[in-house]
Every structure is written in structure tokens, then in C-alpha cells.
Amino acid sequence: MSTASSPHLDVATPERVALTLPVAGIGYRCLAWLVDASLLFFFWIVAYFVFTLLVSDVLGVFQGLSGLGQTLLVVGVFATQWLYWTLAEVFFHGQTAGKRMLGIRVVRMDGSPVGLYESAVRNLCRAVDFLPMAYAAGCICMLLTRQHRRLGDLLAGTLLVREERIDLDKYTAAPAPSAVPPAAGDTRALTSEEVELVLAFLARAPGLSADVRQRLGARLVDRVGGLSGGEREAVLASPERLEAFLRARARAEG
Amino acid sequence: MALPLPAFVAKRRADWDALQSLLARQRAGDLRLEELRTLDTLYRRAAADLAHTQTFYPGTDAHRFLNQLCGQAYAAIYQPPRERWPAVRAFFQRDFPRTLRRERGFVGASAALFFLGLLLGALVVLWEPRGAELLVPPGVRQYVAHGRMWTDDILSVAPPNSVASGIATNNLTVTIVTFAMGLTFGLGTLYMLVNNGVHIGAVGALCIREGMARGFFDFISAHGPVELSIIVIAGGAGLMVGQALIDPGELPRGQALALRGREAVKLVLGCAPFLALIGVVEGYVSPGSLFPTWVKAGLGLCLGALFWGYLLRAGRTEADVTAVLPADSAS
Numbered sequence: 001m002s003t004a005s006s007p008h009l010d011v012a013t014p015e016r017v018a019l020t021l022p023v024a025g026i027g028y029r030c031l032a033w034l035v036d037a038s039l040l041f042f043f044w045i046v047a048y049f050v051f052t053l054l055v056s057d058v059l060g061v062f063q064g065l066s067g068l069g070q071t072l073l074v075v076g077v078f079a080t081q082w083l084y085w086t087l088a089e090v091f092f093h094g095q096t097a098g099k100r101m102l103g104i105r106v107v108r109m110d111g112s113p114v115g116l117y118e119s120a121v122r123n124l125c126r127a128v129d130f131l132p133m134a135y136a137a138g139c140i141c142m143l144l145t146r147q148h149r150r151l152g153d154l155l156a157g158t159l160l161v162r163e164e165r166i167d168l169d170k171y172t173a174a175p176a177p178s179a180v181p182p183a184a185g186d187t188r189a190l191t192s193e194e195v196e197l198v199l200a201f202l203a204r205a206p207g208l209s210a211d212v213r214q215r216l217g218a219r220l221v222d223r224v225g226g227l228s229g230g231e232r233e234a235v236l237a238s239p240e241r242l243e244a245f246l247r248a249r250a251r252a253e254g
Numbered sequence: 255m256a257l258p259l260p261a262f263v264a265k266r267r268a269d270w271d272a273l274q275s276l277l278a279r280q281r282a283g284d285l286r287l288e289e290l291r292t293l294d295t296l297y298r299r300a301a302a303d304l305a306h307t308q309t310f311y312p313g314t315d316a317h318r319f320l321n322q323l324c325g326q327a328y329a330a331i332y333q334p335p336r337e338r339w340p341a342v343r344a345f346f347q348r349d350f351p352r353t354l355r356r357e358r359g360f361v362g363a364s365a366a367l368f369f370l371g372l373l374l375g376a377l378v379v380l381w382e383p384r385g386a387e388l389l390v391p392p393g394v395r396q397y398v399a400h401g402r403m404w405t406d407d408i409l410s411v412a413p414p415n416s417v418a419s420g421i422a423t424n425n426l427t428v429t430i431v432t433f434a435m436g437l438t439f440g441l442g443t444l445y446m447l448v449n450n451g452v453h454i455g456a457v458g459a460l461c462i463r464e465g466m467a468r469g470f471f472d473f474i475s476a477h478g479p480v481e482l483s484i485i486v487i488a489g490g491a492g493l494m495v496g497q498a499l500i501d502p503g504e505l506p507r508g509q510a511l512a513l514r515g516r517e518a519v520k521l522v523l524g525c526a527p528f529l530a531l532i533g534v535v536e537g538y539v540s541p542g543s544l545f546p547t548w549v550k551a552g553l554g555l556c557l558g559a560l561f562w563g564y565l566l567r568a569g570r571t572e573a574d575v576t577a578v579l580p581a582d583s584a585s
Contacts, residue, residue: 013301013324013328013332015301017301017302017304017308018308019304019324019325019328020321021322021325093281093329111325111328111329112328112329112332112333113333116341118516120519120523121515121519124430124433124522125437127427127430127431127434128431128434128437128438128442151437154437154511154512155511155512155515156512156515156516156519157508157509157511157515157516163322163326164318164322166315166319168263168267168270168316170315171259171260171263171264171267171316172260172264172267192312192314193313193314195258195260199315251260251261
């Protein structure tokens with residue numbers, strides 16, 4: 001929702017507030033799949049090594065295994081293909097381990113959490129999405145649909161939304177007490193875009209190189225400060241004073 | 255006049271943080287009843303704040319934050335009812351057979367396609383002996399040429415339980431692919447059904463021509479009826495999906511697909527336990543001469559009758575449910 005063109009899911013709530021959830025694109029989804037797939041892969045590697053540590057004659061054990069044991073083994077292999085995804089999505093609110101790591105979540109088209117049927121459909125359809133190899137059909141489908149849904153999502157009526165980590169501290173961070181902010185030239189209230197601009201600059205300032213930091217800061221002071229002559233020089237004298245001034249201005253105390 | 259954004263955030267943030275922590279506890283599942291009421295109140299306040307930011311501070315991080323927070327709270331509050339064991343029982347007692355009866359047109363079409371393939375394969379091999387070279391896998395042809403059943407060796411090479419689990423996964427793959435191929439406008443399902451029919455028909459006809467009809471039916475009779483029924487049902491589910499794609503009716507294609515997909519998957523999920531059972535029969539009972547042919551044929555017919563009896567009668571009325579249940583658990 002940061003830009004009009006980025007895909008999103010609109011949800012109308014009974015509270016008469018429209019929610020706009022950002023949709024996870026193909027990159028997030030591939031990464032989440034990679035995490036899940038490698039997790040399952042390492043699970044089997046570890047299981048195999050533990051098993052070989054415990055018993056020396058692996059083939060012999062397999063052949064001597066009872067019918068129940070072998071059936072369980074096959075069920076275990078099948079579980080990694082299908083049950084893992086479905087159970088994780090149903091019981092962990094639409095998130096497998098990989099999706100949780102990437103901060104994406106499966107939801108229905110109306111924004112509510114997935115149930116058993118939806119999750120079962122979308123994971124059964126992995127068989128088709130995987131065709132002809134490496135999720136080619138699913139990826140093409142994701143590129144063609146507006147909300148990046150693969151075939152299984154289309155059939156199940158689900159999609160993946162992204163959860164961002166948004167830090168509200170920047171709004172409430174107190175100005176450094178050492179630098180006393182000088183009075184501003186005019187005290188008009190800033191628009192919310194200007195506040196966002198200033199706060200974004202303040203959040204990134206420590207990581208900028210010195211001259212860029214000074215140049216950007218000066219332009220922002222000129223835009224929001226309304227200072228002239230000596231006052232402006234005083235504010236621009238050091239980065240600390242400059243940023244303290246901007247912070248105070250953004251908090252509308254200037 | 256609206257407050258400046260930082261002042262607004264500072265003023266309202268305590269409520270948002272409280273809502274966030276309540277949501278985290280709701281996910282963990284240790285929420286008390288009083289807290290549930292607080293959650294509701296806080297969600298309404300946050301929704302009001304979201305409306306406020308939409309008007310006065312659009313496109314800011316505060317807007318994005320509230321949007322996400324309300325999205326999470328909305329998902330937590332307006333949850334669909336959770337499926338649990340009673341729901342699973344109700345599914346097998348009523349929902350699955352009823353869905354199947356409602357969609358019998360598709361299952362019938364799927365069965366017709368399958369039998370068409372069966373007939374086609376059989377006729378080709380019976381009329382034109384060289385057709386077998388095209389339709390029957392070379393390994394099977396070799397066995398038949400030597401006058402033996404290829405299935406006799408399944409047991410001598412591998413123990414029966416590994417055969418059972420191998421067959422179960424193979425059947426599972428065929429079933430899932432037959433269903434999921436419905437996404438190709440039903441063409442993939444059509445192909446799978448006809449193709450499977452042609453193969454089975456061709457192998458059967460070849461066996462009959464070579465005078466091994468007895469061996470073939472001996473192998474297929476125990477598990478065939480139920481297994482082929484399940485593949486036909488999965489094919490019906492695939493055709494439902496294909497139909498929703500080709501002719502969505504009044505709905506947009508995407509919505510029709512989602513609606514029909516949920517119905518179709520019930521058929522596949524319902525078949526899953528029966529598929530596992532029949533895999534065991536196919537692995538243990540069908541191959542070799544452990545059981546005489548009449549036992550296998552009787553077992554196959556009984557299982558098929560039970561399966562279809564369950565599908566056609568279960569959940570019809572409340573009185574029928576109790577009568578059919580024992581039959582269900584027995585199959």
C-alpha cells in the first residue's frame with residue numbers, strides 16, 4: 001500500500017474500516033519455500049544419521065522391519081510432502097516455519113485465517129504447481145495473477161499476505177537532551193509526509209557518510225525550518241544540532 | 255484540526271501495544287475471558303484510529319502499522335470455527351457421502367471416461383495383436399509371453415509389507431494428480447482417466463488373449479473394485495474443477511474456482527483413508543497364491559459393495575447414520 005501499484009488485499013470489516021493488507025510477492029514465497037524445503041531436508045539427514053549411528057546394518061533393518069514399521073516409514077515420507085504444510089498452516093495460523101521466518105501468512109480471500117479444507121487444497125495442488133519441474137507452473141501463475149497466487153491458491157481461494165516489522169519508536173523518541181534546539185522561524189504544522197520524511201532521515205542518519213548527512217540535513221532544514229541567516233547557520237553548525245532541531249520540528253515542538 | 259502525527263502516536267500507542275500483546279497471548283492460547291473483552295474493546299479503538307489515520311495521515315508508517323495491527327486482530331476475532339475431531343467424524347458420517355451424491359454427475363462422467371478408456375484399450379489389443387506393443391509396458395509383455403503373472407514376482411522380490419506401502423504411495427500419487435490436473439481445464443484429468451483405463455484394458459485383454467485371464471482376475475479382483483472407484487471419484491473431483499474453470503456461471507472465474515475447489519477436495523480427502531486400506535489389501539492379499547481366487551473375489555466384491563453402500567446411504571437421514579456407521583468402520 002506504499003504505492004498504488006503494489007498488490008494488496010482489500011478487506012471490508014464489520015467495523016466499517018477498510019483494511020489493506022500487502023500481498024507477498026514471488027520472492028518472499030520462493031524464499032519461504034526454500035527455508036521449509038531445507039528444513040525438511042535437514043530433518044531427514046539428521047534422522048538418517050541418528051538412525052545409522054544407532055544401527056549398523058541399515059539395509060538389514062529395513063528388510064527386517066515389520067509391516068507396521070515400514071508403513072509408518074512411508075507415512076513419514078508422505079508427511080513431509082503434504083501433512084507438514086497443511087498441519088502447520090492450520091495450527092500455526094497460516095504459517096509454516098519458513099513463512100514465519102519471512103513474515104508471510106496464508107489467509108483466505110476475505111482476510112480470515114485458513115481452515116483445513118483451504119490448506120488441504122492448496123497443498124495438494126503443489127503436485128500440479130511443481131510441474132514440469134521446480135514449481136514452474138506455480139511461478140508462471142504467480143507472475144500472471146494480480147495478487148501473486150499460484151494455482152493451488154486460486155483453487156483454494158487463499159493468498160499470502162506480508163507482515164512488516166514497523167517501528168513506532170521513531171515517533172516517540174525523545175530529542176537528545178544535550179543539544180538544545182533553537183527556536184524555529186515559523187511554527188506552521190508540518191504535513192504528515194514531511195514528518196515521515198524527517199523521521200526517515202533521522203532513522204538513517206547515523207549510517208550515512210558525513211558530507212551526505214550534512215547535505216541532506218541542510219535541505220530538510222531549508223524545507224521544514226523556515227530559518228534565515230544566523231539561525232540557519234547556528235542549526236547547521238553540527239550534525240547533532242541539526243538533527244535535534246529536525247527532531248523537535250517533527251514533534252511539532254519547534 | 256488533527257493532532258501532529260507524533261503526538262497522535264504518543265497519545266494512542268499504549269492501547270496499540272496492549273492490543274499487540276493480547277494478540278500474541280491469543281495466539282499462544284492463554285487468554286482469559288476478561289482479557290477477551292479487553293481485546294474486543296481495543297480492536298474497536300484501533301479500528302477507529304485506523305480510520306483516523308486513513309483520513310489525516312495516509313501513507314505514513316503509523317497508517318501501515320495500524321493497518322497491519324487491525325488485520326491481525328480482525329483475523330483473530332472473526333475466525334471461522336475450528337475444525338476438530340467432531341468435525342472429522344461429521345465429515346465422514348454425512349458431509350463426504352452427501353457431497354458425492356450431490357456431484358454424482360461428475361463422478362458418473364468420470365466413470366464413463368474411465369470405461370471408455372478401458373474399452374478402447376481392450377478392443378485395440380483384442381483386434382490388433384500388435385497394439386499390445388504400443389499399450390502394454392515391455393516388462394509386463396515379457397512376463398505374459400512366458401505365461402506367468404508379473405505380480406507373482408512382486409512377493410518373491412520384496413516382502414509383502416513393502417509392496418503394500420509402495421503401492422499405497424503410488425495410488426496416492428495417481429489420485430492426487432488425477433484431481434489436481436483438473437486445473438488444466440479438466441484436460442489433464444480427462445487424460446489421466448482415459449490413459450489409466452486404456453492401460454488396464456490393454457493389459458487385461460493381453461492376458462485374456464494369452465490364456466491368462468484367470469491369473470489377471472485373480473490379481474485384480476481383491477482390490478480392483480474399490481481402487482478403481484477411488485480413482486474415478488478423484489477424477490470426478492478433477493472434472494468439477496475443470497467445469498468451474500470452463501463455465502463459472504454467474505460468478506467470476508476465480509470465485510467459482512474457489513467455491514467448487516472446496517467441494518471437490520472433500521471428495522479427495524474422503525477417499526484418502528479408503529485408499530490406504532485398499533493399498534494394504536493390494537500388497538498383502540492380491541499377489542501370489544496365498545489366498546484362493548474365490549476368497550479374493552469375494553473379498554473384493556464385499557469391499558466394493560461396502561464402499562458404495564457407505565457412499566450411497568450414509569448420512570441420508572439421521573436414522574440411517576447409526577445403521578450405516580458399523581459398515582463404515584468395518585470397511
